[in-house]
Amino acid sequence: MELLEKLDAAYLQALSQLQLNKNVKKELAIVYTPLHGAGLVPTMRGLQSFGFTNAHLVQQQAIQDGEFPTVIYPNPEEPDAFQLAIELGKQVGAQLLLATDPDADRLGVAVLVDGAYKLLTGNQLGALLLHYILSSQTVPSNAAMIKTIVTSEFGTAVAQKHGVATVNTLTGFKYIAEKIAEWEQTGEHEFVFGYEESYGYLKGVFVRDKDAVQIALLTAEMAAYYAANGGQTLADVLTALYEELGYYQEALVSLTYEGIEGQQKIASIMAALRQQPPTQFANIAVRKTEDYLKESINGLPQADVLKFLLEDDSWICVRPSGTEPKCKFYIGVKTESGFESEQKIAQLKLALQQWT
The missing domain is CATH 3.40.120.10 (Alpha-D-Glucose-1,6-Bisphosphate, subunit A, domain 3)
Structure with a gap:
């Protein structure tokens, strides 16, 4: 004891x-x-x-x-x-x-x-915490935050606002932990914050995995700080960031396919998307297709993941779950208003139905 x-x-x-x-x-x-x-x-x-x-x-x-x-x-x-x-x-x-x-x-x-x-959402809290952290300390010249490729670009915009680099990893907090350890050896970047859309966050590197306890305390401090400085709530700060950086919104369509037939269905979805890559979703042209299985993208390990970058800065990412019999479709958009973002999310969800 x-x-x-x-x-x-x-x-x-x-x-x-x-x-x-x-x-x-x-x-x-x-x-x-x-x-x-x-x-x-x-x-x-x-x-x-x-x-x-x-x-x-x-x-x-x-x-x-x-x-x-x-x-x-x-x-x-x-x-x-x-x-x-x-x-x-x-x-x-x-x-x-x-x-x-x-x-x-x-x-x-x-x-x-x-x-x-x-x-x-996990994306919203991550962006709020990143903004609070970077606003409350002297930012090192080689500072970088880490997020996964299916996490909102809202955090990227917040980091850029503060002059901080963003590094993307594959889905899974182990990849964020690997980057932290790598930078400690190379000195390439100084880690300031890491998070993923699925409610996992890390500030203090004395833990090498997502840690809800430290983030609960930081979130409480952040809320108290904004309440004491201008009587703002976290919702107020979030709205101000949206007004400044754009209205980012995300959605996850997670489809369950059980058993051996389910595995085959998921494999067929991924194969179809590779064999005939979409050229548009909801009449929005695909600017670039990233196939993480065919090549190493930005130095990341190869993985069964497809990401479609659209002309209007929206994106769709598709991957089989590593832990559940699911095929996951992640959607991210950026518009000038919350209403527009909701509309675009709905349109892209509808467009995905032909692939499921």
Whole structure:
């Protein structure tokens, strides 16, 4: 037990080094749920050590239980997982809801907007955190952030705004960790932040995988900082970034094909897209097709992935899941308004039906 306590203390000490604005008022009302998982102790201790005095725990979900009795599926990407957090948030007047998944490597966030809680996407939270981090510290001249090829270009635009390079990897946080280790050896870049659209983020390199605990604390600090400086919510900051950089929006169409026949169906989809590559989607011309299986693109390992870059800066990426019997279609767009982005996403989803 002494060893475990030492590890906990070392981790908590490392978390404390991530604070960017230590003196900001920490009175923001926060609700946190570990969804019956491992995030409970480090996250609550971390919030306390960061100075948050108004953090509330969803007690029904504080008991570690592999049956997850209070949720259908303990996934912080799903609105249903926030049901009890929303109920408590309304009771205590919380401006921010935090949920870590059972093994505490992914974080879901909801913010209060016009009296209702709105879940942020992984792409949105990643861009917000990147902007906050780069705005709150001196940025090294060789700084770079890392994201996956299916993660929004919104983060790329934020990084460019701050003069920071963006490096893309294949899907999977192990590839981000590999880049961090590589740069420590070569000095080519200094890592400032890494994330993927599926709710995984990393700031402190004392962890070499996505870490929901450190990001929960940084998100709480970020929300408190903007609340104390101009009374802004995270939704306000997000809107301001959209107005400045363009309205980026993403969608994921994930189709399940079970069994051997399902594997064959997924293979046939990928083969058809390669044999007769689309020249347009929803009347938007394909500017470039990237086939990660046929060649090494930007030095990345070969993989069964296709990415179609469209003339209007939209993109579509297709890949078989590495862990589930699914074929995944990722869509990214950029327009001048949120309404236009929603329309374009809908059009591209419709255009994909011929390939499924």
